[in-house]
Amino acid sequence: xxxxxxxxxxxxxxxxxxxxxxxxxxxxxxxxxxxxxxxxxxxxxxxxxxxxxxxxxxxxxxxxxxxxxxxxxxxxxxxxxxxxxxxxxxxxxxxxxxxxxxxxxxxxxxxxxxxxxxxxxxxxxxxxxxxxxxxxxxxxxxxxxxxxxxxxxxxxxxxxxxxxxxxxxxxxxxxxxxxxxxxxxxxxxxxxxxxxxxxxxxxxxxxxxxxxxxxxxxxxxxxxxxxxxxxxxxxxxxxxxxxxxxxxxxxxxxxxxxxxxxxxxxxxxxxxxxxxxxxxxxxxxxxxxxxxxxxxxxxxxxxxxxxxxxxxxxxxxxxxxxxxxxxxxxxxxxxxxxxxxxxxxxxxxxxxxxxxxxxxxxxxxxxxxxxxxxxxxxxxxxxxxxxxxxxxxxxxxxxxxxxxxxxxxxxxxxxxxxxxxxxxxxxxxxxxxxxxxxxxxxxxxxxxxxxxxxxxxxxxxxxxxxxxxxxxxxxxxxxxxxxxxxxxxxxxxxxxxxxxxxxxxxxxxxxxxxxxxxxxxxxxxxxxxxxxxxxxxxxxxxxxxxxxxxxxxxxxxxxxxxxxxxxxxxxxxxxxxxxxxxxxxxxxxxxxxxxxxxxxxxxxxxxxxxxxxxxxxxxxxxxxxxxxxxxxxxxxxxxxxxxxxxxxxxxxxxxxxxxxxxxxxxxxxxxxxxxxxxxxxxxxxxxxxxxxxxxxxxxxxxxxxxxxxxxxxxxxxxxxxxxxxxxxxxxxxxxxxxxxxxxxxxxxxxxxxxxxxxxxxxxxxxxxxxxxxxxxxxxxxxxxxxxxxxxxxxxxxxxxxxxxxxxxxx
Numbered sequence: 001x002x003x004x005x006x007x008x009x010x011x012x013x014x015x016x017x018x019x020x021x022x023x024x025x026x027x028x029x030x031x032x033x034x035x036x037x038x039x040x041x042x043x044x045x046x047x048x049x050x051x052x053x054x055x056x057x058x059x060x061x062x063x064x065x066x067x068x069x070x071x072x073x074x075x076x077x078x079x080x081x082x083x084x085x086x087x088x089x090x091x092x093x094x095x096x097x098x099x100x101x102x103x104x105x106x107x108x109x110x111x112x113x114x115x116x117x118x119x120x121x122x123x124x125x126x127x128x129x130x131x132x133x134x135x136x137x138x139x140x141x142x143x144x145x146x147x148x149x150x151x152x153x154x155x156x157x158x159x160x161x162x163x164x165x166x167x168x169x170x171x172x173x174x175x176x177x178x179x180x181x182x183x184x185x186x187x188x189x190x191x192x193x194x195x196x197x198x199x200x201x202x203x204x205x206x207x208x209x210x211x212x213x214x215x216x217x218x219x220x221x222x223x224x225x226x227x228x229x230x231x232x233x234x235x236x237x238x239x240x241x242x243x244x245x246x247x248x249x250x251x252x253x254x255x256x257x258x259x260x261x262x263x264x265x266x267x268x269x270x271x272x273x274x275x276x277x278x279x280x281x282x283x284x285x286x287x288x289x290x291x292x293x294x295x296x297x298x299x300x301x302x303x304x305x306x307x308x309x310x311x312x313x314x315x316x317x318x319x320x321x322x323x324x325x326x327x328x329x330x331x332x333x334x335x336x337x338x339x340x341x342x343x344x345x346x347x348x349x350x351x352x353x354x355x356x357x358x359x360x361x362x363x364x365x366x367x368x369x370x371x372x373x374x375x376x377x378x379x380x381x382x383x384x385x386x387x388x389x390x391x392x393x394x395x396x397x398x399x400x401x402x403x404x405x406x407x408x409x410x411x412x413x414x415x416x417x418x419x420x421x422x423x424x425x426x427x428x429x430x431x432x433x434x435x436x437x438x439x440x441x442x443x444x445x446x447x448x449x450x451x452x453x454x455x456x457x458x459x460x461x462x463x464x465x466x467x468x469x470x471x472x473x474x475x476x477x478x479x480x481x482x483x484x485x486x487x488x489x490x491x492x493x494x495x496x497x498x499x500x501x502x503x504x505x506x507x508x509x510x511x512x513x514x515x516x517x518x519x520x521x522x523x524x525x526x527x528x529x530x531x532x533x534x535x536x537x538x539x540x541x542x543x544x545x546x547x548x549x550x551x552x553x554x555x556x557x558x559x560x561x562x563x564x565x566x567x568x569x570x571x572x573x574x575x576x577x578x579x580x581x582x583x584x585x586x587x588x589x590x591x592x593x594x595x596x597x598x599x600x601x602x603x604x605x606x607x608x609x610x611x612x613x614x615x616x617x618x619x620x621x622x623x624x625x626x627x628x629x630x631x632x633x634x635x636x637x638x639x640x641x642x643x644x645x646x647x648x649x650x651x652x653x654x655x656x657x658x659x660x661x662x663x664x665x666x667x668x669x670x671x672x673x674x675x676x677x678x679x680x681x682x683x684x685x686x687x688x689x690x691x692x693x694x695x696x697x698x699x700x701x702x703x704x705x706x707x708x709x710x711x712x713x714x715x716x717x718x719x720x721x722x723x724x725x726x727x728x729x730x731x732x733x734x735x736x737x738x739x740x741x742x743x744x745x746x747x748x749x750x751x752x753x754x755x756x757x758x759x760x761x762x763x764x765x766x767x768x769x770x771x772x773x774x775x776x777x778x779x780x781x782x783x784x785x786x787x788x789x790x791x792x793x794x795x796x797x798x799x800x801x802x803x804x805x806x807x808x809x810x
Contacts, residue, residue, distance in 0.1 A: 005051035006103040009044050009188070014310060020046045021126030021186040026335050029310075030303065037302040040331045043114065044121075044190030045107040047157060049128050051100050052184045055161065058097045064090050065165075066181060074174045077387065077406055080167050087165035096158055104157065104189075108150055111191065120192040120266065121147040122333075123156040125163055128184045141169055141185065145224060145273050146192060146266045153189065160187045171406040193333065196265040196273070198325025199287045200225030201235060203296060204338060205304040206316040208421055208430070209369065212502035213316065214573065215253075216240040216297040219420060220287050222278055223263025225320055225333070231399040231416060231423025232275070234258040234439045236286050240297040241573040241641070249642030251297070252290060253569040254498075255562075258420060259283060284552070288323070295330060296321055303335050311337075352458040355471035362447060363415065365440035367456075367463030368426040370503070372472045373435045374454040375412035377447045380404075394453055396443050400425040408432070413455035415443045415465055437463035461499040487792045489771050492581075492779035494756060497523075498567045501574035504782055508789070511578035511645075512571060513704065513779020514756035517630065518585045520567035522595070525560055529626030531597025532556040543597040550596075557629055564633035565641070572643040579645050581681060581704065581756075581779075584630055586651040588613050609718055614652025614683075619661040631669030638678065639670070649681040649704055654688060656695045663699060673701065684753070685709035690738045693745035703746050704779070707757025711735050730759035731766055743773045752776045760784070764791035771795035 012020055012028025020028070024046040031041045056062040068086045073079035096104075112118050125141030142163035144156040163169065164185050173180055193200075201220030206213050221228055221235040228235050237256040245251035260283045267274050288296075300319055307315040316338040322331050352372045378393035380386060383403060389395060391410040398417045400408065401424055408414060408425075409432050416425045419438035429436030435457045437443075447453065447465065454470040457463045485508070492513030493504060498520065521529075527547055531538060535556045538544045551559040572580045588608035593599045601622065605611040617623040637643050648671065653659045659682060663673060666680065673680045682689070682696055685706030689696055697703065707730045712719045714735050717728050729735070739755075746753030754777030760767040761784035768791050770778060780788045 004048065005054065005100050006045055006047050006107050008107070009046060009190075012046065014307075018128055019048050019050070019186070020188075021049065021128050021184075022336060023124060023126035023334060024186050024188040025126075027188060027190075029306075030332060030335055033306055034299075034302060037299060039299045039302065040329060042190045042193055042331055042333070044111065044188060046126065046189065047100065047104065047187045049184035049186055051103075052161065052186070055094075055097060055100065059094050061090065061094050062181070069180050072170070080170055080406065084165050084167045084170050087170075088162045091162040091165065092158065096154060101154060104154060105150055108153060108189070111189070115191055118149060120145075120271075121153060121156075122188075122190045122192045123147050123153065123160060124188045124190075124334075125160040126186040126188050127164070128186070141166070143226070145226070146196075146271050148271045152271060157187045157189075161185055166403065168402045168405050175409075190333075193322040193331045194324045194326045195322035196224055196263075196325070198222075198323040198328075200320070200322040200333075201228055203300045203319040203321060204316065205300050205319070206338065207239070207502050208426075210502035210506070212505065212574065213314065214242045214576070215502065216242060216245070216300050217421075218288075218293055218296055218300075219258075220321075221258060221260045221263065222282065222287055223265050223276075224273060225322060226273075227262065227264050227275075228420065229320075229424060230401055231419025231425050231438060233260055233262055233420075234418065235260065235420045236288070237420060238288075238293045239570070240293065241569070241576075241643075242297075242301060243576060244573075244642035245294065245297055245301065247642055250290075250636075250640045251642075252293060252566075253573050253641065254566050255286070257284070257286060260287065292323070292330060299330075299332060303332070307335070307337065351475050352456075353473050353475070354456060354458065355473060358454075358456070358464070358466045358470050359468070360466075361464035362453065362467055363437075363440045363443045363465040365415070365437040365443070365463050366421060367459070367461055368421065368429050368436035368438060369433075370458050371433070371435040372454065372456045372458050372470075373413035374452060374469050377449055377451050377453055378411075379444055379447065379449050381444070394455055396447050397425075398444055399423065400428070413437075415440060415447070415455060417441055417444055435463070437465065440465070460497055485789045485793050487789065488796055489775060489792050490754070490777035491785065491789055491792065492754065492756075492777050493785070494761075494779050494781050495571055498570040500782075501571045505574035507782065507785050509578075509785060510777070511575050512580040513754055513777055514649075515568065515571050515580055515582045516586075517564070517568070517582055518587050518591075520564055521585060521587075524563045524567050526596055527551075527560070528592060528595040528598035528601055529560060529629050530601040530623060531595070532560050533625040533629070535597075538597055539600055540597060543600070546596055557632075560629045561633045561636060564630065565636040568633060568646065569637045569641050569643055572637060572641075572646050575645065576643060577645050579647055581647045581649050582634065583649040583651050583683070584618070584627070584634075586614055607718060609712070614654075615650050615658050615662050616652070616654065618650075619658075619665050624665065627665060628669055631666060631671055635670045638676065644677055647679045647681060647701075649683060650700075651683045651706070652685065652709070653682050653696070654686060656692055656699065659696060659699055681752075683709075684742050685757075686713055687738060690742045690745075693742055694749065697746060697749050697751045702752035703742060703754070705739060705742060705753065705755040705757060707735070707739070707755060707759040710738060710757070714738060730757065731763065731769075736769070739770070740773050743770075743775055746776075747774050754779060760788060764788065767791045768795035772799070 009028045014025050014029040017025045072083045123144040147156045204217045207215045219235040219237045221233045227233045235258040239254035241251045241253045264273050304317045318336050318338040320334040375392045375394045378389050379396045386407045389407045392412050394413045395411040396415045414425050414436040416438045435455045454466045490510035493509050494514045495512050496516045496519035589602045589605050589612050590608045593602040618627040679701040681702045682700040683706045684703040711730045743753050756779040760778045761780040764787050
């Protein structure tokens with residue numbers, strides 16, 4: 001049997017791109033090189049590029065297509081549409097040659113013999129210019145699913161050939177500098193995995209938003225995986241941390257439950273596929289178990305390692321997978337080098353920020369990227385509306401598909417009702433560099449054509465569509481200059497929101513000096529810890545009902561621990577192995593009371609700032625059970641997830657004896673200071689901490705000065721009161737004297753002493769003064785890293801001269 005026109009995928013390697021295209025070459029590489037890792041790939045065969053060229057040379061098709069394409073006006077959308085239609089008609093008018101027909105049929109018979117019957121087939125296009133560095137061609141050519149029988153297969157192959165001349169494929173070749181007739185097409189034919197009654201999805205071996213390389217992001221939904229690629233569903237998503245995955249720890253550091261309202265299934269009678277609804281109970285459950293997610297992540301890391309070795313450089317991967325609903329087995333369907341999301345942190349980056357407080361959002365969804373854009377709304381409900389889209393419009397649609405790409409590249413922003421971070425709209429938006437919000441659920445209903453809106457993706461993971469032209473700024477950050485600035489004093493970050501952690505980790509800092517636990521409690525949990533401990537025995541029946549609706553079938557304590565541990569784990573993973581100092585909860589009673597069920601457990605205080613807060617809560621019967629939940633989350637991050645770069649910090653510890661009681665409570669929950677390298681710091685934010693510094697530093701591993709509270713308690717000013725706020729000054733001589741004393745004591749005892757208050761972020765001169773006192777670290781807000789680094793470097797450079805002058809003066 002000839003192998004010039006058709007070849008079994010078991011005889012294909014990655015080097016055969018010119019012969020079978022990027023997609024099929026990658027499939028052959030997976031089948032032949034990764035079986036030892038347990039990676040399962042469905043078998044099949046492929047037509048070759050030679051078969052396509054042979055087809056073109058039959059009946060003068062090559063000459064006909066060349067003549068048609070000569071009439072193309074590359075900058076004219078209507079010209080592209082007209083020429084594409086003529087080219088496809090020409091291809092479909094010429095039948096496949098007999099010898100190609102015969103070889104496809106023979107390989108099909110062999111596949112049927114292996115399957116023990118006529119299987120459903122996936123028929124996918126694979127271009128010879130596909131999956132090259134910086135050029136993916138993904139989604140440009142046709143795929144046909146649930147193809148049944150020999151005749152349907154031949155028709156599908158014929159239509160794959162024609163798909164080389166769709167509007168999107170022609171436009172893509174124009175933009176990437178490919179000659180139309182130089183690109184050949186291979187067609188891959190595989191037995192379909194029955195994910196129509198199972199699950200399917202996409203994997204990236206990096207974080208697709210930030211380019212963070214130590215993450216594997218798995219997304220999945222019920223039915224065939226095309227719904228995720230097309231953005232017609234909001235999938236489940238898991239983030240797995242590579243370094244601890246390799247050491248056998250529980251490496252899932254984040255979960256997002258998607259809505260998964262629909263799924264693509266086989267059409268039982270006529271072949272093909274159809275979209276059906278997912279019943280409510282299933283849509284509210286994760287579609288994969290944790291062990292299945294971890295198995296896919298391990299396979300993905302093995303695939304990435306293999307491709308990186310072949311390329312002799314790091315090679316993040318874009319992988320499609322499926323779970324057969326009949327056998328329960330997992331399969332890898334495709335793997336290609338990731339070309340649309342990975343990015344090396346550039347020497348110059350743009351930072352977008354809203355000016356002032358924006359108006360109420362018209363619609364919200366998942367932000368893609370960190371940009372902001374504005375323009376008039378253009379709602380497109382089907383492809384016929386694309387011709388009305390003008391440059392600078394905000395494209396609003398239920399979803400997008402590859403046919404829309406020529407138009408998508410002209411708009412200011414994209415907003416869709418459906419889709420997740422791996423949807424088509426998200427992928428294209430990242431590639432072309434425009435703001436995009438996916439999964440709003442209602443944008444096409446609540447936004448009105450012609451109205452000017454601002455699409456903001458610069459406020460964290462939630463993107464917002466604001467009415468009108470909202471002012472924003474764009475500033476340049478020169479990371480190459482910052483990275484070259486070395487200081488003896490560690491520059492650390494204050495981090496609250498885990499959603500930004502991967503991006504922030506690329507800043508040239510030594511770690512995290514303050515991770516605020518209460519931010520995660522407030523946003524990701526929003527239920528009072530004691531309400532979960534006492535659920536369902538609450539006096540407030542309305543709170544009980546609301547808690548039940550939020551936690552579902554989860555145990556109340558597990559709901560809190562899982563959400564808190566994953567939020568903390570994402571921050572720790574982002575900066576791993578750099579240290580991350582996590583401050584245990586420091587809500588005041590009035591803030592705790594605002595959490596769901598909180599009013600039942602919090603006393604009414606005249607001055608919460610000086611009341612039942614910080615360390616005093618942790619061993620008190622009114623909150624000790626809640627603190628245990630915090631400890632379990634911390635312990636899970638360090639031990640189960642393996643992120644031992646987490647350090648613990650205790651806030652507002654009034655006395656040394658109180659410190660001992662808190663340490664005992666930590667130890668009773670598996671967090672013993674010194675075990676597995678655990679360090680426990682204490683905030684230095686009360687005058688008592690300074691005056692008894694030696695005693696505090698005997699039982700704790702270090703200080704972190706909280707300049708806000710230290711100023712409040714030194715000057716007798718309630719930070720929550722505006723009456724005498726004009727007297728609040730972190731640089732007051734009395735405050736500085738206490739800071740000097742605290743730093744000096746810590747240095748004498750050889751214990752670290754940093755600062756995590758607001759003052760160094762606001763006043764570079766204060767940072768310079770701290771260096772002169774011998775501070776070991778300064779933790780600042782992300783937007784203050786550049787100016788603080790420069791201020792510290794300047795102060796350190798001046799130190800030798802200052803010391804010399806001091807000695808001479810003596």
